[in-house]
Amino acid sequence: MTERNKNRFETNAIRTQLERSKNLEHSVPLYLTSSFVFDDAEDMRASFAEEKERNVYSRYSNPNSSEFIEKVCQMEGAEAGFAFASGMAAVFSTLAALLNSGDHILSARSIFGSTHSLFTNFFPKWNIDHTYFKVDEIASIEKLILPHTKVIYAETPTNPGVDILDLDFLGQIAKKHNLILVIDNCFASPYLQQPIKYGADLVIHSGTKLMDGQGRVLAGITVGSKALMDKVYRFSRITGPALSPFNAWVLSKSLETLAVRVDRHCENALTLAKFLETHEKVNWVRYPFLKSHPKYAVAKKQMKAGGCVVAFEVKGGIRAGQKFFDAIKLLSLSANLGDSRSIITHPASTTHSKLSVDERAETGITDGMVRVSVGLEHIDDIIADITQALA
Numbered sequence: 001m002t003e004r005n006k007n008r009f010e011t012n013a014i015r016t017q018l019e020r021s022k023n024l025e026h027s028v029p030l031y032l033t034s035s036f037v038f039d040d041a042e043d044m045r046a047s048f049a050e051e052k053e054r055n056v057y058s059r060y061s062n063p064n065s066s067e068f069i070e071k072v073c074q075m076e077g078a079e080a081g082f083a084f085a086s087g088m089a090a091v092f093s094t095l096a097a098l099l100n101s102g103d104h105i106l107s108a109r110s111i112f113g114s115t116h117s118l119f120t121n122f123f124p125k126w127n128i129d130h131t132y133f134k135v136d137e138i139a140s141i142e143k144l145i146l147p148h149t150k151v152i153y154a155e156t157p158t159n160p161g162v163d164i165l166d167l168d169f170l171g172q173i174a175k176k177h178n179l180i181l182v183i184d185n186c187f188a189s190p191y192l193q194q195p196i197k198y199g200a201d202l203v204i205h206s207g208t209k210l211m212d213g214q215g216r217v218l219a220g221i222t223v224g225s226k227a228l229m230d231k232v233y234r235f236s237r238i239t240g241p242a243l244s245p246f247n248a249w250v251l252s253k254s255l256e257t258l259a260v261r262v263d264r265h266c267e268n269a270l271t272l273a274k275f276l277e278t279h280e281k282v283n284w285v286r287y288p289f290l291k292s293h294p295k296y297a298v299a300k301k302q303m304k305a306g307g308c309v310v311a312f313e314v315k316g317g318i319r320a321g322q323k324f325f326d327a328i329k330l331l332s333l334s335a336n337l338g339d340s341r342s343i344i345t346h347p348a349s350t351t352h353s354k355l356s357v358d359e360r361a362e363t364g365i366t367d368g369m370v371r372v373s374v375g376l377e378h379i380d381d382i383i384a385d386i387t388q389a390l391a
């Protein structure tokens with residue numbers, strides 16, 4: 001096992017290898033096994049009693065998941081983690097493990113649609129309620145903390161408005177009030193931003209996005225302090241949301257190229273954002289590393305680069321927006337993000353269509369708003385496609 005954080009980010013992402021089999025393979029093999037064998041009765045007893053750290057059953061742990069978890073822990077500066085079958089399995093299991101009936105979540109309003117649905121339609125069944133704050137209300141969130149508040153929950157950058165929340169500020173508030181700060185760091189990836197540095201207790205990722213980066217697998221992961229992750233582990237080993245060994249193996253490999261991929265995603269996205277800012281058919285552009293972004297200074301403070309998502313508004317409302325989409329040739333009309341292929345989405349008619357107009361306005365979504373997840377194609381080809389579609 002490599003010594004934790006001995007090397008730099010890129011090196012750890014490649015050189016972290018938990019075990020080699022007797023074959024001394026160079027690349028990590030795939031452990032497609034549901035269970036593991038024991039030497040004798042005493043080994044079996046001690047393993048089940050958790051007196052030794054070893055693999056017993058792949059719902060609890062598997063060498064491929066362990067390697068993926070170890071890499072993400074190193075990247076995020078976390079003590080422990082658990083890998084899930086999807087980002088939503090990570091969000092649900094993490095909060096379900098930590099919260100009891102009667103607890104309250106204080107959450108940013110701009111969160112992933114399914115997380116919003118979990119808070120609104122399902123957690124109330126177990127008497128877990130929530131209060132939302134808008135991104136521009138962050139300075140006054142202390143007033144929203146209730147006696148039974150247990151968790152502060154946020155994403156930054158947000159989806160699809162690419163707003164930025166100040167992690168340092170959230171960390172201070174959480175600490176002062178003894179609350180658990182949970183950050184969904186999916187939009188930034190661990191390469192661009194490490195929320196634990198700013199006081200986050202737990203960090204969640206949908207591995208489906210930038211981590212895999214090639215649109216192949218669904219995955220999720222939560223990392224953080226050993227004490228909290230132990231609770232998440234206890235819950236998850238019983239309820240069964242574990243990541244499959246195959247997907248963990250794919251992701252471990254994907255992480256080896258995370259830094260180079262994300263660098264190029266960000267370079268392409270910034271170039272596109274600057275180009276769109278000068279385009280006559282575009283009302284506004286939102287990208288964290290554009291000087292015009294209202295939270296540019298905060299983004300610069302907590303992120304290494306601006307990420308892969310650019311939001312902008314086409315002039316002429318929903319009609320013009322739809323005409324623009326129909327004219328797109330190269331980019332994929334899809335709802336995913338963080339893929340090597342550039343993806344273009346119309347949030348008002350797709351991912352956020354179930355919200356009312358008022359709710360959409362609260363999360364900063366207008367009818368003509370377009371979200372682009374900028375991929376790894378040549379930037380000139382991406383810009384050419386968007387240019388011809390705007391024309």
Ligand SMILES: *Cc1c(COP(=O)(O)O)cnc(C)c1O
Pocket residue numbers: 086087088089112155159184186187206207208209218219220
């Ligand atoms: C996609 C996404 C999720 C959910 O992840 P899945 O892997 O699709 O379950 C959670 N949070 C954010 C910010 C996401 O973009």
